[in-house]
Each structure stands twice: as C-alpha cells, then as structure tokens.
Amino acid sequence: MRRKETKNLAITAIFVAIFLLQTLIPNIGYIRILPTLPAITTIPLTVSIYSLLMGPIAGTFFGIFWGIARMVQAYTQPGDIVSLMLFQNFVIAVIPSVLAGLFPGLIGKLTAKKKNSIKEVSYTVAGAVTSLTNTVFVILLTSLVFMGNSAKLLGHLGSFTQGTPLITALIIALGLNGLVEAVFTAIVTPIIVTPLNKVLRRVG
Structure with a gap:
C-alpha cells in the first residue's frame, strides 16, 4: 500500500510540474494565435493523461487545480481581455476544468477491463472529451453569466x-480553438x- 501511495504521489508531482511549466512558460501551455482572443491550450492533454492514469477522483482534483490556476492567472497576468473577463469569474474558470478532469477518468474506468484495442479507442475519445468539455462548458457558462450584460463582451x-x-458569437470566436484542441488531444493522448x-503496471 505504501509503495502504491508513493508511486501515485510521484506521478502527481510530475504532472503538477508539467502543468506549472505549461502555465508559466509562454507558448507551451497557451499558444496565442489572435492577440485579442483566448489562446489555444495544450493543458487538456495533460489533464486527460493524468485522469486516465490516476482515475476520476484524482482527475477531478487536478481539474480543480487547473481551474484555480486559470483564475489566478486571469487576475495576475491575463494574456487578453476576453480571458480576463471570463476567467476572473469562479464559475467559468473552475467548473469546466473540474468536469474536464472528471470525464476522462470515468471513461478510463469504464474501459479498464476491456481488450487493448478498445482501451486505445477510449483514450482517443477521452482526449477529445477533455478538450470539448472545457470548451463547451466555458461557452455555455459564459453565455449564462453575461446574459444580462453581453454588449461589452461582444465588443471584444x-x-x-x-x-x-x-452564444453564437462565443461559438464562432472560441469554437475553432476548441476543435483544434480536441483534435490535438485526441491524437496525442493514446500515444x-x-x-x-505498460510501464506503470511493471513497476506495480
């Protein structure tokens, strides 16, 4: 039991370190294409992999960590005005991140005892679901939060x-980013x- 706990702690520490590098070093975790709009993020890949390896509960906590970090970043060093307006809101910053951490772990848990070919397909699905969950819920929650005061956000x-x-403007402005992230995460996650x-099974 102690060996398993140590292994899990080591894996978590590695992924937290990777996440911090993605967050703090420009153009690793957030790749900015248009200066006025939120960047394309590679962080869903990290979240997807961690959640598949560690399970839905650990993935959820990692999602919470991501959401809080995203909100702190919006207050301290926002890369664009839209990110500042969206992610300074706790609901928009945290809830999509939490769900993005939960869902891949659930997919991995449901297919854990299936044959390898099914597992690999499930990893691809989990990667896509992680990115799409983040994008879709950011769009939905933003449309709800700014429903009564959308003019200022629309202008940006x-x-x-x-x-x-x-919601139409958000889908057009953020949807392409979400699709690029989803394709990237879906392809790289199973790889x-x-x-x-296999390595983790060998080390016990």
Missing part, C-alpha cells in the same frame, strides 16, 4: 453586431497513455 469577441446572440500504462 470580434466584429459582431449588437443583435448577435452571445502517451498506452506506453505509460
């Missing part, structure tokens, strides 16, 4: 008229998780 999302529904699982 792009050239939208005042009559444009906020990393499959050999890591």
